[in-house]
Amino acid sequence: MNRFQIKTEIYYGADSLAYLGHHAGATVLIVTDAFMATTTVMAQVVAAMPGATITVFDRVLPNPSIEVVTDGYRCYTEADPTVLIALGGGSPIDTAKAIHKIAIATGRKRAEFIAIPTTSGSGSEMTSYAVITNAETQTKMPMLSDDMYPDVAILDPEAVRTTPPRLTADTGMDALSHAVEAYVSANHTDFADAMAEKALHLLFEYLPVTYVDGNDIEARERVHNAACLAGMAFENAGLGIVHSLSHAIGGTFSAPHGRLNGLILPAVIEFNAGDLRARETPSPTALRYAQLGRALGATPVSVRAQVQGLVSLIRHLRRDLDMPERIADFGIPPHEFVAAIPGLAETALADPCTPVNPRPVTTADLEQVLRYLL
Ligand SMILES: NC(=O)c1ccc[n+]([C@@H]2O[C@H](COP(=O)([O-])OP(=O)(O)OC[C@H]3O[C@@H](n4cnc5c(N)ncnc54)[C@H](O)[C@@H]3O)[C@@H](O)[C@H]2O)c1
Numbered sequence: 001m002n003r004f005q006i007k008t009e010i011y012y013g014a015d016s017l018a019y020l021g022h023h024a025g026a027t028v029l030i031v032t033d034a035f036m037a038t039t040t041v042m043a044q045v046v047a048a049m050p051g052a053t054i055t056v057f058d059r060v061l062p063n064p065s066i067e068v069v070t071d072g073y074r075c076y077t078e079a080d081p082t083v084l085i086a087l088g089g090g091s092p093i094d095t096a097k098a099i100h101k102i103a104i105a106t107g108r109k110r111a112e113f114i115a116i117p118t119t120s121g122s123g124s125e126m127t128s129y130a131v132i133t134n135a136e137t138q139t140k141m142p143m144l145s146d147d148m149y150p151d152v153a154i155l156d157p158e159a160v161r162t163t164p165p166r167l168t169a170d171t172g173m174d175a176l177s178h179a180v181e182a183y184v185s186a187n188h189t190d191f192a193d194a195m196a197e198k199a200l201h202l203l204f205e206y207l208p209v210t211y212v213d214g215n216d217i218e219a220r221e222r223v224h225n226a227a228c229l230a231g232m233a234f235e236n237a238g239l240g241i242v243h244s245l246s247h248a249i250g251g252t253f254s255a256p257h258g259r260l261n262g263l264i265l266p267a268v269i270e271f272n273a274g275d276l277r278a279r280e281t282p283s284p285t286a287l288r289y290a291q292l293g294r295a296l297g298a299t300p301v302s303v304r305a306q307v308q309g310l311v312s313l314i315r316h317l318r319r320d321l322d323m324p325e326r327i328a329d330f331g332i333p334p335h336e337f338v339a340a341i342p343g344l345a346e347t348a349l350a351d352p353c354t355p356v357n358p359r360p361v362t363t364a365d366l367e368q369v370l371r372y373l374l
């Protein structure tokens with residue numbers, strides 16, 4: 001028996017923050033970061049709930065740690081909210097999810113949980129995942145729980161208008177890697193495929209537009225929707241070793257998640273597709289990538305050329321977005337990276353995203369992909 005589910009209700013487009021009017025007079029905790037707390041979107045969120053008693057926890061940092069979650073939960077118990085709002089990128093949303101989970105686990109009355117993403121990337125507003133960093137062991141820990149679904153996601157394109165080009169590119173590449181990984185995952189399904197395919201069409205068309213002109217609000221809206229669709233896809237189909245490797249590297253070297261995914265994705269496609277020489281029968285995974293390449297307009301006849309068409313589409317987009325193509329471009333000294341490879345491969349092997357990678361992997365395989373990133 002299989003299940004496909006979308007639990008979160010979505011309000012989208014211009015004026016979607018008006019949904020918050022239902023919570024006029026409520027007791028609200030807003031989880032955000034120090035920058036987002038000062039923005040116009042924050043002011044609009046507050047203004048949309050007249051008479052509400054609002055507490056703001058704005059101490060979330062990128063790649064949130066266990067300490068930040070503990071701090072936020074303390075604030076939650078003091079505020080005792082009936083509405084929990086996460087405002088920001090993946091980091092505030094994931095922090096709020098972990099707080100929400102702890103509140104439920106400790107028997108508190110369930111608050112309505114609303115996510116307002118201000119980046120178009122993590123898809124966290126649609127998923128039951130949160131990624132929390134253990135600073136002591138330098139690892140990113142993906143957590144999974146049905147208690148972490150936001151009840152409502154508000155996709156207001158105005159909330160992403162201020163996202164600067166570098167962040168737009170990095171987070172967009174995160175969304176793109178969610179869609180590609182979900183499409184080929186061992187748990188792929190027709191339902192998630194539909195979401196992933198649509199997300200990819202939108203991202204290839206509109207992400208470069210938002211990178212060049214952040215004020216193109218129609219393009220912003222389409223990319224915002226795409227990131228959400230990609231979230232629905234991977235929530236149901238899972239991810240793969242792009243994310244396992246990205247979590248491992250990001251835990252050790254603190255590089256932006258989406259930028260790392262952009263580096264790793266083409267290497268993983270080539271690895272997962274396997275041997276594509278003319279005399280070999282293409283693997284089922286290669287056929288999936290080829291199918292995706294065709295869906296995105298790669299017209300060559302052979303499976304090999306279609307897979308390579310997909311890889312080159314991604315490499316071109318990466319170049320258009322001025323994104324790094326090797327590990328040294330991240331400011332990570334290659335000798336330090338080489339020394340870390342065995343540990344990174346071990347960490348990636350244990351990552352919960354690894355079992356659904358379409359090609360089963362060993363530590364040696366992961367080391368091979370990591371060396372390729374040099
Ligand atoms: N839960 C999931 O399913 C999931 C999926 C992918 C990634 N993640 C996690 O999400 C985190 C990354 O999230 P992210 O990339 O969205 O960014 P983020 O939340 O870490 O924010 C990065 C920076 O961008 C700024 N920012 C956010 N919105 C802005 C806006 N509209 N204008 C200007 N600046 C803005 C923030 O203030 C912050 O300084 C990582 O921890 C990653 O592991 C989670």
Ligand SMILES: [Fe+2]
Pocket residue numbers: 122174175178243257
């Ligand atoms: Fe991601």
